[in-house]
Amino acid sequence: MTRLFTSTVGKKFVMAVTGAALFLFVVGHMVGNLQFFLGAEALNRYGHFLQSNVELLWTARIGLLVMVALHVWSASALARANRAARPVQYANWKPNSASYASRTMVMSGLIIMAFIIFHLLHYTVKVPAVNLTGKDFNTMTETLTGDSTRHDIYEMMVLGFSQPLVSGFYILAVGLLCLHLSHGVSAMFQSLGLKNHNYGPYLDRAAKLIAIVLFLGYIAIPVAVLLTKCGGCCP
Amino acid sequence: MKITLKVWRQKNANSPGWFKTYQSPALNENMSFLEMLDVVNEELANRGEEPIAFDHDCREGICGTCSCVINGKPHGPHKGIATCQTYMRSFRDGDTIVVEPFRAKAFPIIKDLVVDRKAFDRIQHAGGFISVRTGSAPDANAIPVPKENADLAMDAAQCIGCGACVAACKNASAMLFVAAKVSHLGLLPQGQPERYKRVKAMVTQMDEEGFGACTVTGSCEAVCPKEISLDFIARMNRDYGVSLLKGEPKKIAGGGAA
Ligand code: SF4
Ligand code: FES
Numbered sequence: 466m467t468r469l470f471t472s473t474v475g476k477k478f479v480m481a482v483t484g485a486a487l488f489l490f491v492v493g494h495m496v497g498n499l500q501f502f503l504g505a506e507a508l509n510r511y512g513h514f515l516q517s518n519v520e521l522l523w524t525a526r527i528g529l530l531v532m533v534a535l536h537v538w539s540a541s542a543l544a545r546a547n548r549a550a551r552p553v554q555y556a557n558w559k560p561n562s563a564s565y566a567s568r569t570m571v572m573s574g575l576i577i578m579a580f581i582i583f584h585l586l587h588y589t590v591k592v593p594a595v596n597l598t599g600k601d602f603n604t605m606t607e608t609l610t611g612d613s614t615r616h617d618i619y620e621m622m623v624l625g626f627s628q629p630l631v632s633g634f635y636i637l638a639v640g641l642l643c644l645h646l647s648h649g650v651s652a653m654f655q656s657l658g659l660k661n662h663n664y665g666p667y668l669d670r671a672a673k674l675i676a677i678v679l680f681l682g683y684i685a686i687p688v689a690v691l692l693t694k695c696g697g698c699c700p
Numbered sequence: 701m702k703i704t705l706k707v708w709r710q711k712n713a714n715s716p717g718w719f720k721t722y723q724s725p726a727l728n729e730n731m732s733f734l735e736m737l738d739v740v741n742e743e744l745a746n747r748g749e750e751p752i753a754f755d756h757d758c759r760e761g762i763c764g765t766c767s768c769v770i771n772g773k774p775h776g777p778h779k780g781i782a783t784c785q786t787y788m789r790s791f792r793d794g795d796t797i798v799v800e801p802f803r804a805k806a807f808p809i810i811k812d813l814v815v816d817r818k819a820f821d822r823i824q825h826a827g828g829f830i831s832v833r834t835g836s837a838p839d840a841n842a843i844p845v846p847k848e849n850a851d852l853a854m855d856a857a858q859c860i861g862c863g864a865c866v867a868a869c870k871n872a873s874a875m876l877f878v879a880a881k882v883s884h885l886g887l888l889p890q891g892q893p894e895r896y897k898r899v900k901a902m903v904t905q906m907d908e909e910g911f912g913a914c915t916v917t918g919s920c921e922a923v924c925p926k927e928i929s930l931d932f933i934a935r936m937n938r939d940y941g942v943s944l945l946k947g948e949p950k951k952i953a954g955g956g957a958a
Binding site: 474561659 | 914935
């Protein structure tokens with residue numbers, strides 16, 4: 466069983482399973498985010514619901530961190546071995562039908578990781594220095610009936626995404642994430658041995674379609690924020 | 701026709717190599733690529749220069765000895781054929797053709813375009829066989845084999861062990877070759893008893909030889925002269941997963957002879 470962590474095929478299993486878990490999170494996160502369009506009440510209630518159960522929240526967070534760690538570990542171990550396997554490069558090289566996404570998984574992965582760190586600092590830890598608005602997202606709360614307050618996520622998102630630089634990085638990173646997934650979502654079936662000529666072509670197409678849907682779903686919010694903001698100044 | 705040949709020249713594994721450019725003499729366009737190299741070599745020999753070393757044997761696409769990366773693609777521009785089945789009519793008069801050896805750590809260069817592919821033999825020795833005598837060809841239907849398995853096994857058995865899959869892969873991964881060998885035996889009844897032991901042993905040897913891992917780019921399938929399908933890699937991964945779940949066999953005390 467140690468072969469799971471020592472052999473190339475075993476590490477691919479680790480990468481595929483953790484990738485699948487992270488993919489499911491990405492889908493769930495998008496669906497949750499889209500409640501933005503239902504208005505402040507729905508979004509803030511949802512955010513409050515997620516944050517109020519500390520035990521579950523941290524279980525999910527630690528679970529996700531473990532998945533990321535294993536995904537990154539397997540990727541870097543394999544990438545190192547893959548690089549070592551061809552010490553002398555070709556002078557004349559053609560990709561021979563390898564797709565752009567499949568050739569750039571490491572690069573897209575690294576940029577996505579940088580983005581995730583930024584994203585966590587931005588909206589989860591809410592470090593004021595990285596949001597470029599000069600305001601502290603921690604202080605954005607709304608008061609409910611009685612004395613209880615809850616975090617005003619809606620306000621935070623509008624303000625956060627109205628920064629064009631932040632939104633730009635977000636859109637770029639989501640684009641790369643979807644490029645990553647357009648290959649990864651079907652490749653993980655291949656790595657786990659769950660692909661053949663019957664449904665393999667459908668998996669390939671589904672992966673690309675899912676990537677596009679995710680891309681549109683994710684960029685909808687920053688685009689909407691930027692457009693409304695812009696609508697205020699230009700006719 | 702005449703072409704310009706830019707070829708990798710390297711004296712041996714330990715000395716550095718470089719590209720050298722040669723003008724070919726007049727060629728017949730119906731010559732094979734290897735015959736073109738023969739003609740160029742003849743001229744080199746006449747001039748007292750060292751001929752270009754390249755691998756070849758059957759020259760009809762069945763032995764897997766010929767190699768070379770021709771203009772960035774192992775086995776030349778066409779799909780489903782080997783270098784020896786590539787003809788000069790596939791190129792245009794006056795073309796420059798770049799010829800490189802297969803490049804992988806596990807395939808050290810012996811000389812010029814010749815690389816050492818013994819790593820493949822060692823993978824085969826690790827498990828690409830059936831240990832017991834399978835006898836002569838069995839009577840028809842004496843051992844039932846589903847038609848689709850027979851077909852798939854035949855597809856996998858087409859692999860000629862040329863190593864183009866390794867050469868084309870950006871990770872120099874040998875998965876397509878190993879998958880073909882694992883599947884070809886694993887799909888047939890005679891291969892069942894050692895099916896899971898085999899996949900484990902062959903993957904272990906593959907890793908030891910220093911080949912990379914699969915990132916499912918599909919270049920191997922695209923250049924394979926026998927068009928071995930990527931599906932076999934999924935099949936191998938599946939068998940490997942089952943072999944991990946099975947684990948090592950239970951130890952038996954006394955070895956059956958108390
Ligand atoms: S799988 Fe194809 S490319 Fe690879 S060794 Fe076999 S025949 Fe050659
Ligand atoms: S020389 Fe035998 S396959 Fe090309």
